[in-house]
Amino acid sequence: MRSFEYSIHDIIEEEGSDWDSRESGGADRSRASRPSVYGKRYGVAMSNAETVRQRWKMRRKLTDLKVKLCDVTLVLAISGLILAMLDVEFTATRILERFVSTSDLSFILRSTAIVTTIALLFFLLFYHFIDIKIQLVETGTSNWRVGITSERVLNTMLELAICAICPIPETGFVAWPQLSNIAEKTRQYVNIPISVLLTLPMFLRFYITCRYMVLHSSQHQDTATRTIASLNHIAVDFRFVLKSEMYERPLFVLSMASLLFWCVVSWMLTQCERFAYPSISGFQHFADYLWFEIITFFSIGYGDVQVNTYCGRGLAMLTAIVGTLFSSTLIALISRKLILTSSEKRVNHIIAENKITNEHKNAAACVLQNTWRTVLRSRDYQKSSSRRNHHKLAKSQRILLCSVLTFRKTRWKLRMQLEEEDDYFTARRAFNETEDRLQKVRQRQSQLDGKISALFENVETLTQAVMARKCYLRQ
Structure with a gap:
């Protein structure tokens, strides 16, 4: 933690002195001495290897600080x-069971949550400041x-608005309508603390987990991967990291995401x-609604557990939508796992082709045998028409x-098997045929x-x- 504070202090001092020198030194330095690219005051010319090395060290230091800020x-x-x-x-225990001695503890918890929220907002602003600095170093401006x-400003303001939500001490209650099939119960209202309603949106802070996954992923930490991705116009963001993890470990990612979603929404x-x-305890509520979440997630819906508020119905609809997406993704992954690879297809294709070829040969031999027997029987009948x-x-x-019908069926199966062969077998067969023809051409060429x-x-x-005869005649 001490090294982390020193690194923050060094970056702030370095950044403040750099920007102060730019602000104050503008009038002292001449216009011609400012770095420029293509005649405009944008970018920094890197004329030697020392400047490149310094900027690389600066970027590495800022990147390490960015990862630490994300962890914090x-x-x-x-x-x-x-x-x-x-x-x-x-709070629920104090209200439902009328146990008043936990009010001071509730005040302490809310005050501590407010302090952590203020610290979170500060570190978020500093995180985006470091991110902007890294972009300036990369672009050379x-x-x-x-x-x-x-x-960037809109995204930052949205993050601050999401992370600023937290329960406030000494808040009141809000009337919560109760929904039911019975008309008398529908007109009833339930008083719910506002602190409870302020706690529910705090789960949106889990978006920081996505950023943590990106910064600690092997794709982002590996320089070669980021370079190849940038050359192919691919951003190493959460979408790319999630798709990579889903491709490598699909069942693990879906299982962990499903369990986390069930627990949070329950x-x-x-x-x-x-x-x-x-009258029902909180743990019993949690167990019932965990069962309700799993049943609704997979679109079963037994109806033994129901929701009686608008908030519950909204969460139930969210569960149904997310469950449909997860189920379709799971089916797609299972179907992809069940698809045979090219090597497995080749093995099955070779075995089936050999089997059908043997059946075709046996059917042809049976036709010849039965033809000969029929000829013998016809001769015997011509000799003695008994x-x-x-x-x-x-x-x-x-x-x-x-036997003729069996021969035709096997020939048709063999033809269909040859038509169903994949591109590898087609190319291999064409290569073999071309090689045989070239061999014959080479033999004929050697004979010629x-x-x-x-x-x-x-x-x-x-x-x-x-010539010898001509010489003899001349002599």
């Missing part, structure tokens, strides 16, 4: 949420207006519904017809070369004989 904001956000949840439980865009449903039924020979001839003809060589030798022999 996550700890503060979770701590404030846990304190608010404890306060809600103590000294103008801070480049890093502050309207989108606790929220307990706070929305527990004041309508003060009733016995007639039955034998008819029987052999029926067997021949059945031998014949041409023999013809050339004969022509040479004939030429020498003619």
